[in-house]
Amino acid sequence: xxxxxxxxxxxxxxxxxxxxxxxxxxxxxxxxxxxxxxxxxxxxxxxxxxxxxxxxxxxxxxxxxxxxxxxxxxxxxxxxxxxxxxxxxxxxxxxxxxxxxxxxxxxxxxxxxxxxxxxxxxxxxxxxxxxxxxxxxxxxxxxxxxxxxxxxxxxxxxxxxxxxxxxxxxxxxxxxxxxxxxxxxxxxxxxxxxxxxxxxxxxxxxxxxxxxxxxxxxxxxxxxxxxxxxxxxxxxxxxxxxxxxxxxxxxxxxxxxxxxxxxxxxxxxxxxxxxxxxxxxxxxxxxxxxxxxxxxxxxxxxxxxxxxxxxxxxxxxxxxxxxxxxxxxxxxxxxxxxxxxxxxxxxxxxxxxxxxxxxxxxxxxxxxxxxxxxxxxxxxxxxxxxxxxxxxxxxxxxxxxxxxxxxxxxxxxxxxxxxxxxxxxxxxxxxxxxxxxx
Numbered sequence: 001x002x003x004x005x006x007x008x009x010x011x012x013x014x015x016x017x018x019x020x021x022x023x024x025x026x027x028x029x030x031x032x033x034x035x036x037x038x039x040x041x042x043x044x045x046x047x048x049x050x051x052x053x054x055x056x057x058x059x060x061x062x063x064x065x066x067x068x069x070x071x072x073x074x075x076x077x078x079x080x081x082x083x084x085x086x087x088x089x090x091x092x093x094x095x096x097x098x099x100x101x102x103x104x105x106x107x108x109x110x111x112x113x114x115x116x117x118x119x120x121x122x123x124x125x126x127x128x129x130x131x132x133x134x135x136x137x138x139x140x141x142x143x144x145x146x147x148x149x150x151x152x153x154x155x156x157x158x159x160x161x162x163x164x165x166x167x168x169x170x171x172x173x174x175x176x177x178x179x180x181x182x183x184x185x186x187x188x189x190x191x192x193x194x195x196x197x198x199x200x201x202x203x204x205x206x207x208x209x210x211x212x213x214x215x216x217x218x219x220x221x222x223x224x225x226x227x228x229x230x231x232x233x234x235x236x237x238x239x240x241x242x243x244x245x246x247x248x249x250x251x252x253x254x255x256x257x258x259x260x261x262x263x264x265x266x267x268x269x270x271x272x273x274x275x276x277x278x279x280x281x282x283x284x285x286x287x288x289x290x291x292x293x294x295x296x297x298x299x300x301x302x303x304x305x306x307x308x309x310x311x312x313x314x315x316x317x318x319x320x321x322x323x324x325x326x327x328x329x330x331x332x333x334x335x336x337x338x339x340x341x342x343x344x345x346x347x348x349x350x351x352x353x354x355x356x357x358x359x360x361x362x363x364x365x366x367x368x369x370x371x372x373x374x375x376x377x378x379x380x381x382x383x384x385x386x387x388x389x390x391x392x393x394x395x396x397x398x399x400x401x402x403x404x405x406x407x408x409x410x411x412x413x414x415x416x417x418x419x420x421x422x423x424x425x426x427x428x429x430x431x432x433x434x435x436x437x438x
Contacts, residue, residue, distance in 0.1 A: 035082035
């Protein structure tokens with residue numbers, strides 16, 4: 001029995017929420033110039049064709065010619081729709097995030113029933129004799145029970161879903177889980193957006209208060225929105241919850257597959273480091289090395305080294321060294337020794353270890369080019385020379401493809417910078433012309 005299905009389910013969910021997360025800035029960036037243009041045209045028309053008068057009661061009113069009224073309505077509609085998009089798009093994508101989590105949980109429950117079929121023994125689902133006769137096999141009847149059980153669980157609140165999982169799997173899933181309050185608040189806000197157009201209800205405040213969520217100055221009747229910063233925090237919360245939930249269940253129900261569980265969790269953390277998602281990397285690497293059991297010491301060491309690396313890449317050297325002190329690295333293999341030396345910036349020791357490891361050792365060419373631990377040292381001339389002596393070729397960083405959103409953001413930033421320079425140049429030129437005239 002392996003955790004392959006758990007891993008596949010988690011990967012599918014993470015990829016889906018990554019796609020949704022990337023869609024928001026891409027959409028807003030593409031929308032921005034059209035929105036600005038719509039508002040610019042509307043403002044220009046107001047200045048040119050609309051006049052303000054004062055009636056007999058002293059009230060100010062806007063007056064437009066009859067032939068221009070349809071143009072005014074259309075321009076106002078265009079500007080209004082563009083502005084609404086900035087509200088609707090983040091909210092719609094936020095709701096999609098939670099929907100993806102619900103789909104993830106549905107698949108997770110099905111996997112749990114496969115791993116621990118006795119859970120269904122306590123199910124209250126009943127079949128009449130006529131229903132049972134209609135099924136072609138006991139497996140079909142079981143599938144029917146599973147569907148009904150999953151449907152019942154998904155109809156519960158997200159808090160009650162965790163109650164269900166804890167009682168069936170026999171784990172305290174919310175122990176040492178600070179993100180729980182955020183998780184509850186975002187799921188409650190999702191309910192408001194779907195059912196109440198985001199208007200705060202007593203139920204929202206009651207549920208948030210019960211779980212000690214932060215709802216400062218929020219009162220019944222307020223309308224909650226989804227700002228980009230809030231959207232990002234929701235994404236991170238769901239990412240963290242899903243990884244911890246999947247791997248906690250994996251380690252509980254399939255203890256014989258601990259080696260693969262360690263590896264797959266390390267893969268997730270490595271991807272986070274590679275994409276510079278340091279906040280999530282810190283959380284999940286800490287979760288990784290603090291597990292009670294690992295397949296072996298080497299796999300635990302990977303969590304520790306990468307946890308220190310995350311702090312190192314963020315410029316938090318003291319925190320990096322604090323994590324490294326968890327272990328005495330003197331008896332470790334050379335790959336861990338070189339990692340420890342680099343993180344402590346003991347570069348001469350690192351170069352000596354590179355030569356000792358050689359071309360066919362524990363660290364190969366790909367590691368030197370891809371592993372983020374070499375991010376700083378690879379800029380050193382001596383590192384490049386040592387690499388060349390070992391592999392008889394010049395050192396080159398592996399240029400990994402960027403995500404589409406990264407390319408778009410960088411392109412837009414470059415375009416905006418060029419426009420800014422042109423504007424400054426134009427203003428400077430106009431000032432010089434005015435000065436010459438004077």
